[in-house]
Amino acid sequence: MRSEATKTLSRVAAQSVHVVTNPAPRNLAESKLVLAALQKFGEVVTFRNLKYAPGKRHRNVDRSTLAIFESADSASRAIEASPLVIPLDNKLNPRMKPHTQTQTQTQTQTQTSSARLTCDVYRSTFDHEDNMPRNPYHSSYRVLENSYQYNDLMQNTNIPLRELADSMMGRKTRMRIRYRQRIAAENERLGANSLVKFYREGLEDADGNLDSGSN
Numbered sequence: 471m472r473s474e475a476t477k478t479l480s481r482v483a484a485q486s487v488h489v490v491t492n493p494a495p496r497n498l499a500e501s502k503l504v505l506a507a508l509q510k511f512g513e514v515v516t517f518r519n520l521k522y523a524p525g526k527r528h529r530n531v532d533r534s535t536l537a538i539f540e541s542a543d544s545a546s547r548a549i550e551a552s553p554l555v556i557p558l559d560n561k562l563n564p565r566m567k568p569h570t571q572t573q574t575q576t577q578t579q580t581q582t583s584s585a586r587l588t589c590d591v592y593r594s595t596f597d598h599e600d601n602m603p604r605n606p607y608h609s610s611y612r613v614l615e616n617s618y619q620y621n622d623l624m625q626n627t628n629i630p631l632r633e634l635a636d637s638m639m640g641r642k643t644r645m646r647i648r649y650r651q652r653i654a655a656e657n658e659r660l661g662a663n664s665l666v667k668f669y670r671e672g673l674e675d676a677d678g679n680l681d682s683g684s685n
Contacts, residue, residue, distance in 0.1 A: 484595060486598075487593065489536075489649055490592070491587055492533060492589075503556050505537075508539075512542075545593075
């Protein structure tokens with residue numbers, strides 16, 4: 471189990487890049503431009519501003535983003551293409567002010583340079599193993615049954631499991647370690663430790679049924 475987790479962390483690390491954007495994106499529209507530039511190299515499955523990452527602080531936190539590609543090859547190509555220069559639309563760009571006849575050449579050059587974003591892409595050193603337990607859905611958790619979202623889903627939909635109606639709006643209450651260990655042992659006995667494993671087994675079963683049906 472440990473070796474499988476190590477392989478997964480190594481794979482994710484190879485797919486991860488650290489992006490430093492200068493100047494820092496001022497709004498969601500500019501962040502979307504950065505994401506779009508990265509997606510030219512492949513599908514980006516995670517795009518996270520490190521300003522909101524819990525735990526250890528990062529350098530240039532206001533300008534730093536963690537991006538995880540679907541493949542390590544995409545991450546490598548993005549790093550090789552660094553720096554990425556992203557032009558900004560003057561009509562939507564608040565950095566650009568209308569030119570006046572009295573504007574100096576220096577002012578013009580300054581505004582021209584601020585009409586683009588420059589993204590330096592590096593190999594990421596983000597500690598995924600340290601960050602994983604901070605996810606409120608990591609390991610065992612209690613379903614938040616007193617939220618509006620939970621009650622609405624339970625009353626107005628045919629949701630099959632109450633756990634699927636849980637919401638991340640509230641903090642997860644901590645569970646005693648013994649209780650979590652009992653749940654972990656029961657999950658291991660039932661083979662329920664990995665959703666990805668369930669997903670792959672389901673695909674294999676589906677492929678097997680198709681093969682048997684075609685025969």
